[in-house]
Amino acid sequence: KKAETLDIRMICPLHGPILKENLGYYIGKYDIWSSYKPEDNGTLVAYSSIYGNTAKVAETIANILKENGEKVVLTDLVRDDMAEAVEDAFRYDKMIVASSSYNAGIFPPMEEFLNHLKGRNYQNRRIGIIENGSWAPSAGKGMKSILESMKDISIVEPMITIKSTMKQGDVDKLKQLAKEILV
Numbered sequence: 001k002k003a004e005t006l007d008i009r010m011i012c013p014l015h016g017p018i019l020k021e022n023l024g025y026y027i028g029k030y031d032i033w034s035s036y037k038p039e040d041n042g043t044l045v046a047y048s049s050i051y052g053n054t055a056k057v058a059e060t061i062a063n064i065l066k067e068n069g070e071k072v073v074l075t076d077l078v079r080d081d082m083a084e085a086v087e088d089a090f091r092y093d094k095m096i097v098a099s100s101s102y103n104a105g106i107f108p109p110m111e112e113f114l115n116h117l118k119g120r121n122y123q124n125r126r127i128g129i130i131e132n133g134s135w136a137p138s139a140g141k142g143m144k145s146i147l148e149s150m151k152d153i154s155i156v157e158p159m160i161t162i163k164s165t166m167k168q169g170d171v172d173k174l175k176q177l178a179k180e181i182l183v
Contacts, residue, residue, distance in 0.1 A: 003027055036123045038093035042071035043181065046085055047098040047130075048078055048110035053165050054132045058098045060171060061130070064178040077109040086116050094126045094181050097143055101133030106142040114146040123151040128181045130174075132162040156180045 004027075011019040011026060019026055032039055043065055047058035055076065062074045073092065075085045089095055099110035106114075127147055131140030140159050147153050157180065160173050 033090070036121065038125070039091045040071070040093070042073065042092040043094040043096060044073050044075060044088045044092050045096045045098070046075045046077055046089065046110070046113060048100060048107040049076070050100045050102065050107060053162070054098050054100045057130055057132065057162055057166050057170070057174070060166065061096055061098070061174045061178060064175055065182070068178060068182055070182060077113050082113065082116065085113055086120065089117055089122060096128040096130065096177070096181065098130035099132070099139040099143060101131060101137050101139040104136065104138050106139045110139070110143065111146075114143060118146060118150055121151070123153065126154045126156055126181055128156045128177050130160040130162065130177070132164070134164040137161050137163070
């Protein structure tokens with residue numbers, strides 16, 4: 001807001017190129033980023049899958065959201081670029097995280113992703129949680145704990161638990177989660 005009153009002709013950031021053109025665009029971006037507002041409406045579906053079952057669940061919820069007209073980005077935290085995933089989390093106003101349980105906790109790529117968000121003061125978003133585990137699903141509790149430590153995070157219910165592989169009843173639960181996150 002202070003910058004709006006100044007006659008700015010050049011932006012010389014500590015990191016990145018010197019900016020001499022289109023300064024209003026960059027100042028607008030900084031205003032969005034510094035207030036932790038999303039740039040776009042849409043949902044990032046970020047998942048970490050061990051054997052592919054959680055990936056199938058993530059793909060299913062992404063397709064359900066798309067069928068409801070939602071812009072969706074699907075990110076595999078095991079294989080895709082972590083920096084891109086963090087960027088997309090900040091870009092969109094909603095996110096669904098889906099992770100396999102691992103050693104009574106969160107599969108490490110998801111835990112790393114959530115810790116990146118926490119370290120960057122991620123806030124002001126609606127988030128859905130999906131956990132997967134065969135005999136003792138535990139990822140959901142861990143993801144929820146990390147997310148609840150962030151400012152102005154609205155965790156959408158219901159949290160979905162998948163037992164190993166997705167069943168038809170699970171698809172109905174995913175449809176309910178999609179409905180709730182799109183409110």
